[in-house]
Amino acid sequence: MLGGEHTPQCLLLLTRVRRMLSRTEHRGVCRLLSSVMSGTESHTDREEDYRFLHSMLMEKKLHLLFKIHERLKRFEKRSPIPVQEHAASLASDLAEELIHQGWSDEVKELVALFSQPHFKSLLSVHDTVAQRDFEPTLPPIPDDVLDEDEDSVKIVSLVKTNEPLGATIKKDKSTGAIVVARIMRGGAADKSGLIHEGDELKEVNGISLEHRKPKEILPLLACSKGEVKFKIIPASFKEEMASNKKKLFLRALFDYDPDDDPAVPCKDAAIGFKRGDVLQVVSMEDDTWWQACHLRDGNARGGLIPSRQLHERRVALQRPQALFRPRRVKPPDEGEVMEDVDYSALTGIHIAGLRRSFRLGRKSSRAREAARRRRWSTGVHGPTRPPTYIEVIPYHRDPKERHRLVVLVGPDGVGVNELKRRLLLSDPDHYGVTVPHTTREKRRQEKEGVDYHFVSVPMFEEDILNHRFIEYGRYNGHYYGTSLDSVNRVMAEGKVCLLDVHPGKIKHVYTCEYKPYVVFVKPPGIEELRLTRRRAKFICGEEDKGSVRVFSEEDFEDMISLADDMESQCGHLFEKVIVNGDIAMAFRELKADLERVEQTEVQWLPAEWMCSSPTKARRSCGHLDSWI
Numbered sequence: 001m002l003g004g005e006h007t008p009q010c011l012l013l014l015t016r017v018r019r020m021l022s023r024t025e026h027r028g029v030c031r032l033l034s035s036v037m038s039g040t041e042s043h044t045d046r047e048e049d050y051r052f053l054h055s056m057l058m059e060k061k062l063h064l065l066f067k068i069h070e071r072l073k074r075f076e077k078r079s080p081i082p083v084q085e086h087a088a089s090l091a092s093d094l095a096e097e098l099i100h101q102g103w104s105d106e107v108k109e110l111v112a113l114f115s116q117p118h119f120k121s122l123l124s125v126h127d128t129v130a131q132r133d134f135e136p137t138l139p140p141i142p143d144d145v146l147d148e149d150e151d152s153v154k155i156v157s158l159v160k161t162n163e164p165l166g167a168t169i170k171k172d173k174s175t176g177a178i179v180v181a182r183i184m185r186g187g188a189a190d191k192s193g194l195i196h197e198g199d200e201l202k203e204v205n206g207i208s209l210e211h212r213k214p215k216e217i218l219p220l221l222a223c224s225k226g227e228v229k230f231k232i233i234p235a236s237f238k239e240e241m242a243s244n245k246k247k248l249f250l251r252a253l254f255d256y257d258p259d260d261d262p263a264v265p266c267k268d269a270a271i272g273f274k275r276g277d278v279l280q281v282v283s284m285e286d287d288t289w290w291q292a293c294h295l296r297d298g299n300a301r302g303g304l305i306p307s308r309q310l311h312e313r314r315v316a317l318q319r320p321q322a323l324f325r326p327r328r329v330k331p332p333d334e335g336e337v338m339e340d341v342d343y344s345a346l347t348g349i350h351i352a353g354l355r356r357s358f359r360l361g362r363k364s365s366r367a368r369e370a371a372r373r374r375r376w377s378t379g380v381h382g383p384t385r386p387p388t389y390i391e392v393i394p395y396h397r398d399p400k401e402r403h404r405l406v407v408l409v410g411p412d413g414v415g416v417n418e419l420k421r422r423l424l425l426s427d428p429d430h431y432g433v434t435v436p437h438t439t440r441e442k443r444r445q446e447k448e449g450v451d452y453h454f455v456s457v458p459m460f461e462e463d464i465l466n467h468r469f470i471e472y473g474r475y476n477g478h479y480y481g482t483s484l485d486s487v488n489r490v491m492a493e494g495k496v497c498l499l500d501v502h503p504g505k506i507k508h509v510y511t512c513e514y515k516p517y518v519v520f521v522k523p524p525g526i527e528e529l530r531l532t533r534r535r536a537k538f539i540c541g542e543e544d545k546g547s548v549r550v551f552s553e554e555d556f557e558d559m560i561s562l563a564d565d566m567e568s569q570c571g572h573l574f575e576k577v578i579v580n581g582d583i584a585m586a587f588r589e590l591k592a593d594l595e596r597v598e599q600t601e602v603q604w605l606p607a608e609w610m611c612s613s614p615t616k617a618r619r620s621c622g623h624l625d626s627w628i
């Protein structure tokens with residue numbers, strides 16, 4: 001058994017331990033210690049190992065434990081049974097009888113012994129052990145607990161002493177239910193760990209608490225002795241969270257389906273969600289998998305969701321996909337050269353104020369080519385954080401309050417203007433658009449304040465310096481811009497203001513004051529683009545002198561990759577994504593969605609809007625990084 005070199009002390013020690021083990025009657029302990037010994041024998045040639053082993057095995061407490069263990073084992077073998085189970089009552093009966101026997105010294109001593117509190121307690125403990133009355137017994141599950149209640153109803157049995165239970169109760173004003181308001185530290189309820197703040201009390205000792213007032217319930221508790229049985233509906237996760245810390249609601253900015261996730265620790269324990277769903281987070285203890293529940297499920301259980309870090313990691317590790325291969329097409333014919341950017345020239349419909357947005361920065365062909373080459377060579381769009389979750393808080397809109405500002409964004413030519421135009425035509429009294437500012441000359445048919453606000457260059461530049469513009473640009477040597485005041489004017493009329501801006505400019509209105517509802521208009525896949533835009537024409541950028549032409553394959557490519565860039569950089573700001581394939585369908589979806597937003601009683605707004613004043617928010621809008 002022994003291998004390797006050992007010091008003489010070590011050998012001596014091992015022999016002593018073996019002798020000790022051989023005396024031990026319990027083979028399990030012997031085997032355990034023998035295996036410890038054999039496992040350490042090959043290391044006992046070092047002095048410090050010897051000392052360690054010695055101190056461990058020669059420890060007095062260890063030897064005492066062995067002794068106790070041996071005694072118990074011997075005792076167990078004899079299988080003792082109690083001579084009788086009611087020693088306490090027998091002792092008191094005996095004491096009474098002895099009194100009638102006359103007062104000899106022995107009798108006096110025995111009666112005095114029987115009346116000692118310690119002796120009485122000893123006999124009572126003896127009886128409890130003899131009757132095996134020390135194991136907890138669960139009460140039977142009441143018959144009236146329905147199957148669907150199984151998860152939510154809890155039967156709690158507490159032994160009540162003279163002490164109070166250590167809990168306060170109150171009537172919930174909205175539901176009328178009796179709930180536990182407070183649990184006192186160190187009280188019986190607290191020590192049991194079975195009753196919590198927010199738990200709903202349904203019954204006490206089989207008596208229903210329905211329609212009872214707290215003051216009617218207190219006597220029920222006061223008069224019950226010994227075991228008190230409660231029927232409880234435990235506080236939901238929501239209430240537990242509320243009692244512990246601030247509730248945390250997140251809006252998901254991506255779709256998640258546990259069935260498509262091979263890495264989820266347990267599919268059944270996870271919950272799926274769609275972009276835009278609001279989730280209540282109940283635990284963020286784990287860095288990789290958080291626990292959350294859907295708000296729409298009333299009594300929801302928490303389920304696993306990927307943490308922000310996990311989702312970001314996954315997106316970063318995704319292999320970039322080639323979106324499409326460009327197809328060689330005939331260069332498009334040059335269209336009519338426009339004198340100005342007038343939407344009505346394209347659509348044939350003139351609506352005052354409905355102008356093309358000032359997204360005049362369509363890339364020059366050289367810049368576009370460079371960007372494309374970069375994309376094809378690397379296939380990535382830079383180190384941006386992918387959209388994951390944004391913290392939101394509930395908002396109840398007062399009907400007297402202004403409507404939320406509707407901001408439409410999307411890559412050039414995707415159809416933002418077309419959707420805006422259709423909305424406006426569908427209900428001109430309800431929707432409104434801003435009147436832009438320009439420094440160009442007023443034309444004969446144009447009206448000040450209807451088509452444009454015509455201002456001088458110095459005035460326009462002063463407004464730029466005073467941060468009055470959400471967006472501005474130069475076109476054909478003139479300034480054009482959309483001011484915050486023009487948005488305020490539409491909103492003050494009680495209309496839903498439709499604004500289309502570059503996503504980079506959303507920050508100017510991303511405040512509690514405007515509560516923007518940002519809709520991202522996304523192009524469909526390349527095939528659908530080719531199919532749906534066959535006859536569509538669009539206005540080219542300044543470089544092409546605002547010419548109107550049909551879409552080229554390059555335009556489609558730009559549109560899709562620009563949409564991708566926008567989504568990865570500003571996706572956290574988008575509350576709705578609409579894919580504009582078929583224009584009629586896209587319009588219907590947008591209209592229905594905007595109506596839903598207006599009618600929804602509780603809306604979920606970014607938490608950051610609520611914690612800063614409008615001016616402060618506007619000032620701080622340069623760093624929109626609070627999504628988590």
Ligand SMILES: Nc1ncnc2c1ncn2[C@@H]1O[C@H](COP(=O)(O)OP(=O)(O)OP(=O)(O)O)[C@@H](O)[C@H]1O
Pocket residue numbers: 346356357359410411412413414415416417418419532533536537538539580581582583584586
């Ligand atoms: N789903 C669609 N199917 C077919 N044609 C469409 C669709 N959406 C938009 N169009 C057409 O595409 C052209 C460009 O649309 P629109 O002017 O609305 O783009 P935009 O996003 O406002 O871009 P820009 O700001 O660069 O003008 C228009 O002729 C429009 O009618």
